Amino acid sequence: MRLAHTQVCYVCGTQVYPDQWSISKTSHFVDHFKCNGCGRHVCDELHTRRKSEDVHIVREGMRGHRYQYTNRYCQLCSPLHRVGGIRGVASTITIVGTVAAIILFYIKP
Template sequence: MRLASTQVCYVCGTQVYPDQWSISKTSHFVDHFQCKGCGRHICDELHTRRKTEDVTIIREGMRGHRYQYTNRYCDLCSPFYRIGGIRGIAGSLALIGAVLALGLYYIKP
């Protein structure tokens, strides 16, 4: 109940329910209902612009567990999903700014 007020779509305010389900003992599907670019919760029907899936296999002795993660992107992050959405752009701009500042520091007479 404590998370009910925080797990809502940031656009329309509908409740989202992050879930994980399994087909077998070794195959798991995980959906956090969060935008991978900005980290905010988004609903599936109206405000998820792009969905991708990542598959991770974790070995455990002779068998392995397969986790299939659903990655969602909102309207703002969808055009930049290849570089990580809004967070990726912010990180790239910070890195470029740091390189430029360092360059100007060493060029200064």
């Protein structure tokens, strides 16, 4: 009940229900209903612009578990999905700026 106020679409305020389900003992589907670029909750019907799926296989003894994650991107992060959305652009700018500052510091006479 505490999460009911925080798990809403950041655009329209619709309640989202992150879920995980299994079709067998070793196959799991996970959907957090969060934008993979900015981390905010996004509803499925109206504000998810791009959706993809990643499959991760985790070995456990003689058998493995297959986790299928649904990755969503909102309207702001969808054009930037190749670099990781808004967070990816911010981290790239930070790294490039840091490298440029270090280079300028050592070049300065």
